[in-house]
Amino acid sequence: MKYSKNFERDYEFYLRHIGRFRFAGGAQIPEPEFKEDGVSAKRAFHILDSQGKLVPTREPERLVDLIVTKKGINFHLKMWAEGYDDCLQGVWEYMGEFQDPPEWVEKAFRNQIAIHYERRRAKRLQDARNE
Numbered sequence: 329m330k331y332s333k334n335f336e337r338d339y340e341f342y343l344r345h346i347g348r349f350r351f352a353g354g355a356q357i358p359e360p361e362f363k364e365d366g367v368s369a370k371r372a373f374h375i376l377d378s379q380g381k382l383v384p385t386r387e388p389e390r391l392v393d394l395i396v397t398k399k400g401i402n403f404h405l406k407m408w409a410e411g412y413d414d415c416l417q418g419v420w421e422y423m424g425e426f427q428d429p430p431e432w433v434e435k436a437f438r439n440q441i442a443i444h445y446e447r448r449r450a451k452r453l454q455d456a457r458n459e
Contacts, residue, residue: 329371335378337430339370339394342401344427346393349400353407357395360388369394401426405433409440 331339360372363384367375372385373394385391408415408422419441423434 329374331370331374335374338432339373341426341428341430341433342373342394342397345401346397349397349404351403352396352399353403355399355403357392357399358382360385360391362386362388401433402436405437406440409437409444412441412444 358376360382361384364386366372366384366386369385369387369390372383372387372391375381375383376391376395377398404425419434419437422437423429426433
């Protein structure tokens with residue numbers, strides 16, 4: 329199976345971070361079915377990521393590690409963005425938590441910061457109207 333450059337880049341990124349981002353904030357982690365002649369964890373991850381389907385795999389533990397890592401990284405980006413003003417750290421310091429992150433990681437983090445700011449602004453406006 330030939331994968332896109334972007335998938336290969338992201339897959340390698342998640343592999344490098346297995347074990348580092350193990351907390352995903354209570355996100356649901358699917359339990360893949362073990363099947364001796366099932367697809368590889370990489371193939372199963374690709375199918376799950378691109379089609380949303382969980383297929384039997386011969387490497388269910390590796391697939392769970394990949395899923396947890398992806399969800400964990402996304403959870404951390406969201407939590408870091410929500411506490412961004414409290415920590416007095418620059419974006420580059422957060423990105424330093426990753427080993428060679430793809431460009432989308434910083435973009436996602438900055439987007440989460442903007443979303444958080446907008447939610448806070450909307451709440452302040454709503455509170456001001458209710459006073």
